Amino acid sequence: MSENQNTTRRDALRKMIRSTGLFALGGLGWGAYVDKAKASELVLRPPGALAEQDFLNSCIKCGICVESCPYDTLIVAKPESHVPIGTPHFKPRAVPCYMCPDIPCAPPCPSGALDIDKLKKDGDETGDKLDINKSQMGLAVVDHESCIAFWGIQCDSCYRACPLMDEAISLKYERNERTGKHAFLKPVVNSKACTGCGLCEHACITEKAAIRILPRDLAMGKVGDHYIKGWDEEDEQRLQNIKDVKYQSTDEVPAEDYLNNWEDLIDE
């Protein structure tokens, strides 16, 4: 083998290694970018949307839902929106979701990113009746400092704007100790009923809304299965979820039940 052949062969090897390296470089850069671009905690999705990560994977970014919304509630994310590009979302302070009873936006979604199974009417056997009140786009959260009802000034704009008045938002009456003769009428949100439509945020009279819609994941905590409402039969069902319960070995000294058997503890 001549010297020359040897170097061309080595160069071919170098080229191969270089290509692999460039491939890896591109993949890492691209992957890092996508990972950052899809991180979107603070975004409100259309009715029936899957959980955020599944939504991001399944939405093909066609905008059919956006076109179907008669109120122009839904908008397509632009590169500068800081929402994953091309995906539909809404900003309730600008335009809330008006809770169309016929839900024009979700059923035409071709990909399944908007899942009408999540909007099926309760107790409807045919299964093709939809109920917009089942949507969970977000959750209204009240800032007690800037809501003037918490100052004692009467407002109830959000309460009256809510399509589920007295279910999703109710007014809580409390005595105003400062004046001694007035009442607070404080808006309180029920997370079981609130759909996150944002009509309240849209209606709020403060400069920046004192009641705002947050993604449910962000707004809500989670108790876990080790606290159960023993007085609530439905809640007791959660006991079934507990799988790997570790029982304490009985070899150890048993806990002393001194509250019930206190007699034993008393020295004779």
Add this chain to the structure above:
Amino acid sequence: MSSLLRRNRFLIPRRIVQVSLLVVFVGANLSGWKVLQGNYSAAHVFESFYLADPYAVLQMLVAGFILNIDVIVGAVIILLIYGLLLGRGFCSWVCPMNIVSDLAHYVRRKTQMNRLDEKMPIKRDTRYWILVLSLVVSVFSGVAAFEFVSPVSMLHRGIVFGFGFGLAAVFMVFLFDVFVVRNGWCGYICPLGAFYSFIGKFSFIKVNHAKEDCTMCGNCFAVCPERQVLSIIDKQSGSIPNSECTNCGRCVEVCDDDALHFGKYTKLK
């Protein structure tokens, strides 16, 4: 005049097809037309069935999501149309980026930027690597990777729903095509074009060459956006075997010796 028409007998219908598709999509958003709603990623046709971008759907599938049957059927329809019939015709007859890249090509010709051509900084097969890479990144990130960066999508989405900074990405493609590489985006980088090249290998409609009529005038080489596919010119007769040909028909238009035609797929002789 008639010779001008003749010399643009595919270019004119191509522009008409490209622009009217855009008009129909924009009309759906602005005026609620029900012909084609959505965009080139997925579209609702006459409110009865869907079409979808098979490359986007492929990325979503490898990213691990079971999509609705609607969008899968829509992608298969498109796959069959181009795979069996039109080859890479999407690129020259449908894709709105084609208008941008043809414009860039025009500017480049008028300003004679080609005179500055130095060593090619990039290879034709780079796009296939990008195609593979997009699938790899989709697997690991769990979302359709190219759809997060695609200037093609930013362009059609921008036209239908409003641009924002998406226009910058399109302008980058334009600048790249004018100042860096002739037909740089579509001819070297775009994985969507690479995808259609890949599936269009044995499509029915191809550009056919008749060697005996060719006078080797070089007109076709001057206009073709994918010159490497013309390697058979004056050497062999039959269909252009390289499916990177976009079926734009520019070469057919400019060939004064009737040595190039659209026809059905035939083997090289």
